Amino acid sequence: MAKYLLQRIASALLVLFLVVSLTFVLMHSIPGGPFSREKQVPPAVLINLEERYHMNDPLSKQYIDYMKNVAQFNLGPTFRYEGRTVNDLIKDGLPKTATIGFIATIFALGGGLLLGTIAALWHNKTPDTLATFIATIGVSVPSFVMATFLQYYLGYKLGLFPPVGWNNGAFKNLVLPSIALGAFPIAQITRLMRTSMLDVLSQDYIRTAKSKGLPGYVIIGRHAMRNALLPVITYLGPFFAYILTGNFIVEFVFGIPGIGQFFVTSITNRDYSTIMGMTVLFCSLLVVFNLLVDIAYTFIDPRIKLTGQKGA
Amino acid sequence: MKLAQNLFEPAKSQISAEHINRPSTTMLQDAWRRFKKNKLAMAGLITLASLILFAFIGPYLIKYNYYTNDLMNQYLNPSWIHPFGTDALGRDTMARLMYGGQVSLAIGFVSVLINLSIGVFYGGISGYFGGRIDNLMMRIIDIIYSVPDLLYVILLMVVMGKGGLLNIMIVLGIVNWMGMARIVRGQILTLREQEYVLASRTLGASTSRLMLKHLIPNAMGPIIITSALAIPSAIFMEAFLSFIGIGIQPPFASWGSLAAEGRLNIPSYPYALFFPAAAIAITMLAFNFVGDGLRDAFDPKMRK
Numbered sequence: 001m002a003k004y005l006l007q008r009i010a011s012a013l014l015v016l017f018l019v020v021s022l023t024f025v026l027m028h029s030i031p032g033g034p035f036s037r038e039k040q041v042p043p044a045v046l047i048n049l050e051e052r053y054h055m056n057d058p059l060s061k062q063y064i065d066y067m068k069n070v071a072q073f074n075l076g077p078t079f080r081y082e083g084r085t086v087n088d089l090i091k092d093g094l095p096k097t098a099t100i101g102f103i104a105t106i107f108a109l110g111g112g113l114l115l116g117t118i119a120a121l122w123h124n125k126t127p128d129t130l131a132t133f134i135a136t137i138g139v140s141v142p143s144f145v146m147a148t149f150l151q152y153y154l155g156y157k158l159g160l161f162p163p164v165g166w167n168n169g170a171f172k173n174l175v176l177p178s179i180a181l182g183a184f185p186i187a188q189i190t191r192l193m194r195t196s197m198l199d200v201l202s203q204d205y206i207r208t209a210k211s212k213g214l215p216g217y218v219i220i221g222r223h224a225m226r227n228a229l230l231p232v233i234t235y236l237g238p239f240f241a242y243i244l245t246g247n248f249i250v251e252f253v254f255g256i257p258g259i260g261q262f263f264v265t266s267i268t269n270r271d272y273s274t275i276m277g278m279t280v281l282f283c284s285l286l287v288v289f290n291l292l293v294d295i296a297y298t299f300i301d302p303r304i305k306l307t308g309q310k311g312a
Numbered sequence: 313m314k315l316a317q318n319l320f321e322p323a324k325s326q327i328s329a330e331h332i333n334r335p336s337t338t339m340l341q342d343a344w345r346r347f348k349k350n351k352l353a354m355a356g357l358i359t360l361a362s363l364i365l366f367a368f369i370g371p372y373l374i375k376y377n378y379y380t381n382d383l384m385n386q387y388l389n390p391s392w393i394h395p396f397g398t399d400a401l402g403r404d405t406m407a408r409l410m411y412g413g414q415v416s417l418a419i420g421f422v423s424v425l426i427n428l429s430i431g432v433f434y435g436g437i438s439g440y441f442g443g444r445i446d447n448l449m450m451r452i453i454d455i456i457y458s459v460p461d462l463l464y465v466i467l468l469m470v471v472m473g474k475g476g477l478l479n480i481m482i483v484l485g486i487v488n489w490m491g492m493a494r495i496v497r498g499q500i501l502t503l504r505e506q507e508y509v510l511a512s513r514t515l516g517a518s519t520s521r522l523m524l525k526h527l528i529p530n531a532m533g534p535i536i537i538t539s540a541l542a543i544p545s546a547i548f549m550e551a552f553l554s555f556i557g558i559g560i561q562p563p564f565a566s567w568g569s570l571a572a573e574g575r576l577n578i579p580s581y582p583y584a585l586f587f588p589a590a591a592i593a594i595t596m597l598a599f600n601f602v603g604d605g606l607r608d609a610f611d612p613k614m615r616k
Contacts, residue, residue, distance in 0.1 A: 015455050026471050140596035142548055142568070144555045145589040148575040156579065241460040248462075249555060253575075264556050267470060275470065283459050290458060 075277030086277035097258035108182035116193020138187025147180035147253040353605020359598040367413030376404035415566040420543040426485025431492025439500030499531035533610030540603040
């Protein structure tokens, strides 16, 4: 276990190093610097700007400096928000993004597992059709359209929830963004859970449990669901990636000043240091999360032996 | 009980038992036969065909084009003259939808063609040679995979400059090939151990012949399924790019950019969002049904 952990952490660090380098190279290969806009900046000002952001240093020095800073969790200044660093933006935005992501996760996991189980229990009956229908809508409507429809109809027309704003994290402000964010994963999880539940329900041990005379909720809860969960856990990695990137849109539509919105604005503003910093942040979060998911496997499914993996 | 003598006569064999009565079918014919029986998949296929006709033949049948402004007729509600209404500059929404459909569908097909070529090539090499090469190549994929593709797409789009159609196709194509490569590699890895490959190799077939004649054709099922399911996700991703402003730029349009434009004034004119969104959703559904149908048609486990 310890050996595996070390290996995984080493490879995670390697991934991060490569991603940071790649981002650096990409961002510095864009034709025109970050200060070239439609309105020309006077040359003297440009020189000053470059001096201030150390952009006249040789590229190799810039790269090493950036790497050093990133290693100390310092993502540098922003080019567009005067006097603020990328770290400031993250400090401001990350709690908001995390809150919405967390609620959306509960909503998607809870809802998806429930819908999938219901669909499997009433296979080919009305609840199944209904759950499949919801799942199909969830994967076939782009999230920004979904978010806009929710915002307009539930928020604006019916006035059930505030259509925009963060409002210091009041729960009613979080409902619509979380639903919009969870719509796609809830559909995926429902489909996964339905298939794996159908598979498990036809197993011998379920029949044994039934013939022992166990009550239905014990059979479903203790024997069927726990075994059916495995494919869903495999999906958690991509799921978390989706929650992170899906947040770009949801925060933008609902006007929530989280890191997703900062990222989208930094793209349109060509704020390269922020784009870079955010990319590094997203990747680090993902890599850490994937590591956690992998470790969680061992506890959930004892059949998986991490040390016995191929090549190890 | 008396047994009649004639019960013990040998059966007359007029037809040789070895004779195959039905014409032999290829894998594709087989799959198509099963696919035809799947109603949902057929509905998806017909929907797709109509969408393609709508996008590519439609513009010749209506009298409006996608770029001419008509400032006297802004924001018209759907009517017989403009079946889907008009937009902020008085352009006919149906004409723009048709044009946007061309762009969206082209992006879907071409980018998947690119990712298919890269994926089959990469996965084929990795699976065929196996061993250390395979290990290294799959490690690289693992690394690329651990970052969400959306981030790459955004970074590359920022680097390549805003949304030319070709840029979008290339970026989406070079970002999404890892899944395909993994699937092809897995297929090749099992296929290359089969007896007919051994037989062919014994007869002196070259590597390229083995690849092109035996391995890749036999891996075709999963390749087709993956492609069918990759097209809608490419269309989705383009919609996302258009939404954050680095996709197709006006006056050109895609379904994604039309929907992104439309959502800006949804309180006063919801049609501008509704129609492109519906077009995207219908395409998604159709592709997913076709993809699922293909999976059932190609999956040997489903054979009855």
